[in-house]
Amino acid sequence: MQLTSCCGCFSLKAGTLFIGILNIVLSIISLILIFTLNVEWKTILIDALDQSIVKIIFAINLCMTILISTLLVIGALKRNTFMMLPWVVLGLILVVGVLVSVLYTSIMFFVNHAVINGILWLVIGLIDVVIDAYFWLVVYSYFQYLRYDKLNNRIDPYGRPYNYRRP
Template sequence: MTVLRTCCCCGSLRTGTIFTAIAGAILAAAGIIMIYTLNLDLRTILLDNLLPKWAVKLILAINFCMTILISMLLLYGAIKRHMYFMLPWVILGILLALGLLISVIYTAVVEFNEERNIEGTIWLIGGIIAVVVYLYFWCVVYSYFQIVRKEFEERSKYER
């Protein structure tokens, strides 16, 4: 059962899935560039005092590389209508949405605790908007995945 029938009320789910894959890869590549070129104060939620800053940067870079990989798998799967190439993004995408939500809430709470109310509010509002947009595009990909999966099951019936 598909969740959505179109992407952004006018585009096809296939186009939305391809857009999501390309945008994910571009944003992850931009994230890698920003980690190593800008002087960012990167923190982790659980291991902030245990890991040196270079290790945090390395972990984030590996995470972004994995995002590029699963985005490219999603792109190939969407173009070729192959559900098994789309599956890693569908599974990990919902986990990344949960991680994004936790990160946004944690960052906003830290900002509020340090008496930076404007920054905390910006993180909270902007972060929730980002989570909602991310979940919408996850629903687009999931809906297209369901269509491709149904086609695969129909083809499998006749191949037996």
């Protein structure tokens, strides 16, 4: 499935730029919150990690999100699919990861008899998964549009036109 617009009224390019900038802004806010709030952070697989290590893992993840989202914004502006590719690949992995995390956390709430928390986590989490999937689809559709455009207009993967002249 390929979209032709973002939210029915914006171009795919505008949607892609919005998504990239939104990711950067939310990651910066999250970085600030991680180190200023006194919250106990946990991971799904390893519960015994020290809080400072968990914060560092989250911070590295957010820094990578900023880097990849910056590449997405630059790639969208320059019509460079090569720069957009890391976000396209990791965005899909993120959607699956968020879905697994939402389901796991909801199940753990239900197992621990916190039914209201489980239902809230499940509903809000699934809404987030749908929004993340839609954002990925917007970026992927613009990525595909650029790839198709490059094939038809003879533009190389780095956004430069072919200038081959035969003598």
